[in-house]
Amino acid sequence: MKYLLLSLLFTLSAWAQTPETKGKVIYQYKKYEKFDMGNLDLNGELIVPGEVSVRERERFKINMDLFERKKTNDFKTSDAQSLE
Amino acid sequence: MRYLTLILLSLLSTEVFAKKMYEKLEGKRYYFSALNIFFKEVSVRNVTEDDVEVLDRLLQHTGIEVLDGYETEVLAKYPTGSTQFVLARRALKEKKFSRSLELIKQISKSHHFYPEAMFLKGQVYGEQKDINKEYQAYGECYNAAIKRVKQKGYVHYFKVLSEICLSDRARTKYDAGKLKDAVNEYSKIPKNSYKWPYLLLERAWAYYRLGDYNRALGLIVTYKSPLLDTYFFPEAEYLASLIYYKLCLFKDSSAIIQHYYKFYRPRYVQLEKVLRENKNSNTFFYNLMFRPEKQKAHGEFVKQIVVRLKKESRFNFGMTSILRVNHEMKLIKKNEKTTTQNLLMPHLKEVNKNMYQRLNGLVKVEIFNFLKTVSFFSSELYKIDLEILSKSKDLIYENKKFISDRSRGDLGNVKRSPSEYFWTFEKAFWADELGDYSFALKSNCQTIERTKAKK
Numbered sequence: 001m002k003y004l005l006l007s008l009l010f011t012l013s014a015w016a017q018t019p020e021t022k023g024k025v026i027y028q029y030k031k032y033e034k035f036d037m038g039n040l041d042l043n044g045e046l047i048v049p050g051e052v053s054v055r056e057r058e059r060f061k062i063n064m065d066l067f068e069r070k071k072t073n074d075f076k077t078s079d080a081q082s083l084e
Numbered sequence: 085m086r087y088l089t090l091i092l093l094s095l096l097s098t099e100v101f102a103k104k105m106y107e108k109l110e111g112k113r114y115y116f117s118a119l120n121i122f123f124k125e126v127s128v129r130n131v132t133e134d135d136v137e138v139l140d141r142l143l144q145h146t147g148i149e150v151l152d153g154y155e156t157e158v159l160a161k162y163p164t165g166s167t168q169f170v171l172a173r174r175a176l177k178e179k180k181f182s183r184s185l186e187l188i189k190q191i192s193k194s195h196h197f198y199p200e201a202m203f204l205k206g207q208v209y210g211e212q213k214d215i216n217k218e219y220q221a222y223g224e225c226y227n228a229a230i231k232r233v234k235q236k237g238y239v240h241y242f243k244v245l246s247e248i249c250l251s252d253r254a255r256t257k258y259d260a261g262k263l264k265d266a267v268n269e270y271s272k273i274p275k276n277s278y279k280w281p282y283l284l285l286e287r288a289w290a291y292y293r294l295g296d297y298n299r300a301l302g303l304i305v306t307y308k309s310p311l312l313d314t315y316f317f318p319e320a321e322y323l324a325s326l327i328y329y330k331l332c333l334f335k336d337s338s339a340i341i342q343h344y345y346k347f348y349r350p351r352y353v354q355l356e357k358v359l360r361e362n363k364n365s366n367t368f369f370y371n372l373m374f375r376p377e378k379q380k381a382h383g384e385f386v387k388q389i390v391v392r393l394k395k396e397s398r399f400n401f402g403m404t405s406i407l408r409v410n411h412e413m414k415l416i417k418k419n420e421k422t423t424t425q426n427l428l429m430p431h432l433k434e435v436n437k438n439m440y441q442r443l444n445g446l447v448k449v450e451i452f453n454f455l456k457t458v459s460f461f462s463s464e465l466y467k468i469d470l471e472i473l474s475k476s477k478d479l480i481y482e483n484k485k486f487i488s489d490r491s492r493g494d495l496g497n498v499k500r501s502p503s504e505y506f507w508t509f510e511k512a513f514w515a516d517e518l519g520d521y522s523f524a525l526k527s528n529c530q531t532i533e534r535t536k537a538k539k
Contacts, residue, residue: 059481062474064467066326069289072255075282079248080207082398083200084149084173 106138109428112419114412115145116435117428123154131161140164144196147405149442150435165195172204176211184208199228199242203249210256219256225249244397247279254283258290266290278395281307281315288323297327302522314392318348318461325468332486332529334472341465351385352458358386359451369447370440373399393450402443409436484531 106125109118119142126135143151143166151159151170159167168187175184185208191201206221229246233239254269270287273280284303291300304324307315321344328337362368373390393399413432416425479485 055481057481059478061478064471066329066467066471067322067464068293068326071259072286073259075286076207076210076252076255079251080203082396083203083245083248083401084398 110138110142112415113145114416114428115142116150116409116412116432117416118142119146119150120428120431123158127158136162136164140166140196146408147401148197149401149405149439153438163190165191165197165201169197169201169204172201176204176208179211181208181212193228196238199225199232199245199249202228203245203252206249206252206256215256215260219253222249222253222256226253240400241397244278247273247277251279251283251286255286258286263290263294267294278397281312285317285320285323288320292323292327297331297527298523298525301327301525305523314388314395316388318344318458322461322464322468325465329468329472331525331527332475333525334476337468338472341469344462344465348458348462352455355386355389355451356455359448359455363448366441366444368444369451370444373443373447389451389454390447393447396450398446399443402439402446406436406439406443409439479531482531483534485534486528487530487532488528 106118106121109115109121119139122135122138122142139162143164148166148170151167156171156174159171168190172184172187172191175181175187185205188201188205188208191198195201202221202225206218206225209215209218209221226246226249229242229249233242233246235242250269250273254266254273257263257266257269267287267290270283270290273283284306288300288303291297291303301324304320306312307317307320321340325337325340325344328334328340372386373394376387409432413429413436416428416432420428
C-alpha cells in the first residue's frame with residue numbers, strides 16, 4: 001500500500017511538470033502607427049481649455065468636529081495656580 | 085565654641101527662652117528663622133491664642149508657600165486665618181468640598197487672606213456646578229480685594245487677585261452660555277490691567293459664539309500690536325483661521341495655517357530641545373528667567389516666552405519670597421555672631437533651595453504646557469485645512485463656486501453696541517484703540533453655478 005501511494009504521488013508530480021504543448025509562439029514588435037489628430041472627427045461639447053469638468057454629484061461629507069471653546073475651565077485653573 | 089552652641093540649643097528647648105528667641109528674631113525681622121523656631125517650640129506644648137497671632141503675623145511676611153511641607157494634622161493645630169486658608173485649599177484639591185467650605189467660613193472678614201478665601205469659595209462652588217453661588221463668591225472676592233488694593237506691600241497681589249476674580253465672573257457666565265453677560269463682564273476689566281491682554285482671546289471666543297465674527301477677528305488682531313508682542317497664543321491663530329473658514333474665506337484661513345506652521349514649527353523644535361536637554365536640571369530654567377545672556381543664547385522666541393512668564397503673578401510671588409530669604413541671610417551674616425549664624429543659616433539655605441527649585445519647576449511646567457498647546461492647535465488647524473480641501477472639492481463636484489473670490493470689508497458689516505468705540509484702521513496701532521477693533525467682512529458662503537463655455 002505504502003509503495004502504491006508513493007508511486008501515485010511521483011506520477012502526479014511528473015504530470016504537473018509536463019508543459020502544455022501548443023503551436024510555436026512568434027513574438028513581434030508592434031508596427032509603427034501614425035495618427036492624424038487633425039483629421040479625427042469627435043462628437044461632443046467643446047470645453048474651454050483649462051476648465052475643470054466633473055460629473056455633478058453629491059459627495060459623502062465628513063464632519064471634522066472642529067474645536068470650539070465651550071468652557072473656560074483651563075483658564076480658571078491656570079489663574080488659580082498662578083496665585084499658589 | 086562647640087559648647088556654646090550646645091548650651092544655646094539646650095536653652096532653646098526650654099519654653100521661656102525659645103519664646104523669647106522667636107520673638108527676638110521677629111523683632112530683628114528674621115521672619116523665616118522666627119517661623120522655624122516658632123514651630124519647633126510650639127509643637128511640644130499646647131497652642132495659645134498668642135501663638136496663633138504670632139503665626140499669622142509671621143506668615144504675612146514669609147508667605148504661605150513655606151507651609152507646603154507641613155502636614156495637615158500639624159497645621160490644623162493652629163486656627164489662624166492663614167492656616168485655615170491653606171487647609172481649605174488642600175481640601176479643595178482633595179475634592180473634600182464641604183470641609184473646604186467649612187474652613188473658609190471660619191476665616192474672618194478682616195483677615196489678610198479673606199479675599200483669596202472668597203476666590204477659593206468660588207472655585208469650590210464651580211466644582212459643585214453651583215453657578216449662582218460661584219458667581220456671587222467671585223463678586224465677594226473682587227469687592228474684598230479692591231478694598232485692600234492700596235495696602236502697602238500688597239498692591240500687586242490684591243490688584244491681580246481682583247482682576248482674576250472679575251475674569252472668573254465673566255468666565256462663569258461664559259460657561260453657563262450667557263455670552264452677552266460674559267462680554268459685559270469682560271469689558272469691566274480695564275485696559276491697563278495685568279489680565280487684559282490674556283482676556284482678549286476669551287472675549288474673542290464669546291463674540292465668535294455670538295456670531296459676531298468681525299468683532300472676534302478685531303480682538304485677535306490686537307495681538308499684532310507691537311505693545312503686545314510678547315503675548316502670542318496658538319489658540320488665537322486657530323480662532324482667526326476658524327473664523328475665516330466659517331466666513332468661507334478659505335484663502336485667508338489657509339494663509340493663517342501656513343503662517344502657523346512656518347512660525348511655530350522651527351520654534352517648537354528649538355524650545356522642545358531646550359526642555360529635553362535640561363529636564364533634570366534644578367537650576368537651568370530659573371537661570372533662564374533671570375539671566376538675559378542665557379535667554380539670548382536660545383533665541384528670540386525663548387526670550388519672549390520667558391518675558392511673558394515673568395509677568396505672571398506666581399513668579400512675582402516666588403521671586404519676592406526668594407529676595408526676602410536672601411535679604412534675611414545677608415542680614416544674619418552681617419549682624420550676627422557665628423554661633424547664631426550656625427543655628428539659623430542651614431534652615432534658610434534649605435528654604436532658599438526649595439524656592440529656587442519650585443520656581444525652576446514652574447517655568448519647566450509652563451514651557452511644557454506651552455508646547456502641548458502648540459501641538460494641539462497644530463492638529464486642529466490641520467483639521468481646518470482638510471475641511472477647506474473637502475469643501476473646495478464639494479464645490480467642484482456640485483459645479484458651483486463662491487459668490488466672490490475674495491470678499492472685502494464694508495462698514496455695514498460692523499456690529500456695534502453703544503458702549504463700543506469705533507475708529508477706522510489707519511495702518512497703525514494706537515494704545516487707546518487696542519481691543520476695540522472690528523473687521524468688516526461679509527460672509528462669502530453664498531454659492532453660484534459655474535458657467536460652462538459651450539461651442
